[in-house]
Amino acid sequence: MPKVSKEYYEKKRREIIDAAYRVCTRKPITSVEMKDIIAETGFSHGVIYRYYRDLDEVLKDLVVTINEDNRINDTLDEILSKRSSDDWENTIYDLCAMLGDQMKGMGTDLVKVSIYCDMLAMADPERAMKINENIDSDEQTPFLYAVAVISEFMMKAIKKNKLKPSVSVDQIIEFFIVHYHGIQTGFVLSESFKVEEFEGKFKVEDMFINLATSIILMMGGKAKTK
16 A cells, blocks of 8 residues: 555545445444445445455444544533532533533434444444444543533532432433433434424423433422423
C-alpha cells in the first residue's frame, strides 16, 4: 500500500464508517455483512480491507464515532453544578429533560442504530463483548457516564436531605436504564410510523417527564404539579 498522509487515511476510514452508519439505519446490525458496507462505499473489496480487517472492526469504530459525536458529559456536569442538593427534584427533571433533548437531536436514524446495537448484544453477546473490549473507557457510550453521575447525585441527595427511598439506589438506576431504552423505542415508533396508534403519542419530552417523576417518587420526593 503506498504511503498516504494521516489526513487521507482518516478521511477514508470516516467514509467507510459513514457508509456503515447508512447501512445500519436500514437493517439490524445482526444482519449487516461486510459486502453491504463495500457496496455502500462504492470502494473495491481490496480498498476496504486496507483499512479494516473485518466487519467487527468497522462496527467498533462506528460505535466509537457515534459516542464521540454525541458527548453529553459537559452538559450533565453543568446541570449538576448549577443546582444544590437541596433542589434535587428540579435537578432530576433538568437531567431527564436534557436526555430528552439529546435524543430528539440525535434523530430516529441514530437512535435506531443504538437499538440495533442492543439487539446485537442480545443476539450474540460473545461477539458484542469482543467488540466492546476494544473500546477504551473514554470512548464508551455517553449514556454510561450519565448513569454514573446520576447515580452519584442520587446518593448524595438522599444522604443530605435524609430521604427515605422506597427502593435502593441500584434498583432506581435499573428502573432508569430500562425505561430509557423503552423511551428510545417509543420515540422511533412514533416518528417512523405515522398511523393513528402512534400519531401524537410517545412524545419524548412527556416520556422523560414521566421518568423523572417516577424517579423522584421512588427517592421519596415530591413530583411537580401541572
